[in-house]
Amino acid sequence: MTILVILVPVALALGLAGLGAFMWSLRSGQYDDNEGAAHRILSDDDIRR
């Protein structure tokens, strides 16, 4: 069972990474325009140029 001492902290670290990613996306304003983001992915103006 000593493997738990390594595995549980690893699992926690993964969870923390997810939490950190959410915090980052919230801070960088990715939830400010949910509707627009859904449509922006379909726009191809970067190719036209």
Added chain:
Amino acid sequence: MSESVDYSHWTRRAPDGAAEIDLAIDGIDCAACLDEIEGALKPLRGVARARLNLSSRRLTIGWREAETSPAVFIEELRRLGYAAFPFEVQRAEASETAHTKWLLRCVAVAAFASMNIMLLSVSVWSGNITDITPATRDFFHWLSALIALPAAAYAGQPFFRNALAGIRARSLNMDVPISLGILLALSMSVYETAHHAEHAYFDSAVMLLLFLLAGRALDQVMRRKTRAAAANLSALKGEVAHRHDESGNLVTAPVSVLSPGDRILVRPGERCPADGVVLSGRSELDESVITGETARRAISEGASVYAGSINFDGALTLRVTSAGSSSLIDEVGRLIEKASEARSGYRRLADRAARIYAPMVHATALATTIGWLLYGASLHDAIIIAIAVLIITCPCALALAVPAVQVVASGSLFRSGVYLNSAEALERLAEVDEIVFDKTGTLTLPIPRIANAESLPANVIELASRLALSSRHPLAAAVAHSGPPRSPIEGADESAGAGVKAMLGGREVRLGSASFCGVDKGEAAPSGSSLIFFRDGDAVHRLEIRQALRVDAVEVAAALRARGFRLSILSGDSTASVAPVAAALGIDDWKAGLKPADKITAIEALKTAGRRVLMIGDGLNDAPALTAAHCSLSPISAVDLAQAQSDAVFLGEKLQPVVEAIDVGRKARKLMRQNLLLAVIYNAFAVPMAILGFVTPLIAAAAMSGSSVLVTLNALRARSRSEMVPDTPEAARAADPMRLAVVGRAPT
């Protein structure tokens, strides 16, 4: 254009040195608009970036100041068919946004903690009935504590703060038992873990936090959406003032930067942007939104004017005076202050529940301890069981019972064009049994209509309304609103104060005064209406303009009566104009010629008679009555002060939202009560279990999440089955008064 627009007030500096401005955009109805708008603006010279927020309908543009100016962007947007107005994020909205983000962060932390603790807890629960070693269990419990304690310290703040504030104000709110439950569960779990016990309640405490935070975050997101939409609407009114700067030049500036002493120009057809005194010019003012009177008041030098009144004939130069410097506004302010004291006595359903609930739970826990001690249990066991009682009764379902319904109900109202100012308005709306209407601007449309439309050929109205789009005169605005929305006639030419003319298919069409159309005035207009003439070639038509009832006013009055409400009208207008309206609606109980204080007196009298009054009004003179009433509604065209005193604002030219608001309010209250009942039933089962000492952490977790889900599902039933205003963009547009206001505006 002779007049420059001063955008500096709205412009801010971005980190990269470019200037930035926010514009509220009207006319966005599909996702393609996103590409169209950004695609059109980005190639413009000097534009650094353009980003449209499709959710909030706001556009942020960054540009290099030396090369271009916002006027270019607005013109380009107008050419594409979108109305754009500079927009300033109000402080209230900014703090609301910050609060939403904070709540979301708390939700994220609580979600992370509860998922990971549950991972450990499930292992312990399954280990307890198989072969977990005490060492492993202690390790898992300590790990849980390591996650739970910092997470609760961070994510519990919204509750702890409210609870502290409540205790300081010596009142029990729902957050007090929540905070107490969480803190006790955590400290007991730490104590138990230190003593190698089998059970710890870390998972329950954090899961409780997660559920409650999620409810609160949803509520906040809904409120923020409503506020953002309301802020857009007020920006789209495009309220600007023409101000003389130091060198005497006219500059267009936002109303918010006006200060007392400024000299401003008010052109015919414009609204006065601020209270003031007339320095020069003479004109007639339509003050219906201030006093409810439809008769116009002639003013000249030295007269004082109120913000919101419409200037009719001549250009006026005003000196801005500070708000509240006129006797009417003073009186209204004083009355509002007095009336708002009475309303603050209202206790929300949730708080009333908390007042009964909290002492009961704490008494039960105490009784449990004493009972077990008398029965012969050790102090440790007795306290553990008492805390289990507190955890299991911890008002997860109870605390979600009311907010969950509020979120769903205010969302469904939002879609039908009713914007709630406060969530508790739903409860008060449901209790109403008497409805008092203001007349001018509430039962009638804010902009008058052609009264003799039936006696005119159909194409006359159509042509006249198109021609009227090119004029700023208030009577022309009335004509423009009488026809279906159309494009203006090209090349129309306005002679100020006389009329507007254009060439159409080889003949001349004119709209304006009798002399402008080259005819004799004929008989005088009936009282309460004004005359405007329309000449098409050789034929001349006489249009009577007067206040018109909202299209569905009669049906709404009937529908409300069918629901058992007593209706009455309290108007500031003359008896001659109120009587026909009351007769048309079948309302026997009406009073005319009332001052603001009289309206309050009338409402107070109804209150003492035990009635709960819903007041619907739009004028400055209604504001005190709106505050005094049990609940109040305003149309979106109401003056700011009236809107601020109202519990909700409704959009559109129809009264239907009033019926809708009442129906949703009643349904919401029913569901809130059902939810509270569900919570009580849950407690009736759970509390005896806890008192008898049967509640393990596993049972606590299952019971709490089960009851929360049940309550939330029940709340979802508040979504109205038949949405009166469909979600389609066309219908939303038709229902949107700002749309008409914008289309009807003469190009500047």
